[in-house]
Amino acid sequence: QVQFVESGGGLVQAGGSLRLSCAASGGAVSTWFIGWYRQAPGKQRELVAKIQSGGTATYADSAKGRFTISKDNAKNTVYLQMTSLKPEDTGVYYCNRVPAIYSWGQGTQVTVSS
Numbered sequence: 001q002v003q004f005v006e007s008g009g010g011l012v013q014a015g016g017s018l019r020l021s022c023a024a025s026g027g028a029v030s031t032w033f034i035g036w037y038r039q040a041p042g043k044q045r046e047l048v049a050k051i052q053s054g055g056t057a058t059y060a061d062s063a064k065g066r067f068t069i070s071k072d073n074a075k076n077t078v079y080l081q082m083t084s085l086k087p088e089d090t091g092v093y094y095c096n097r098v099p100a101i102y103s104w105g106q107g108t109q110v111t112v113s114s
Contacts, residue, residue: 009108022095030073040091
């Protein structure tokens with residue numbers, strides 16, 4: 001059974017940075033196309049960054065130039081480094097495969113104040 005445990009969120013001021021972590025179990029991130037998703041208040045969950053098994057990363061327009069997705073295959077963990085945070089980045093962040101075929105974890109809350 002594949003499970004994800006997200007962590008690293010918090011409350012930051014606009015312009016600040018956070019590093020999110022997603023520890024996966026029950027499968028190997030080294031073989032997956034995996035991504036970070038965000039669910040803002042009152043909105044649908046959206047994919048903000050994804051990374052292929054070989055390491056190629058792509059980003060939503062809203063994340064380009066500010067977010068960096070990476071993974072540590074040995075730790076079976078995926079990261080999202082977020083810089084120059086904006087209030088519109090506020091939401092609960094989740095990781096999952098792309099497409100999201102597994103159950104969602106509890107997510108980690110990111111709140112950016114203006």
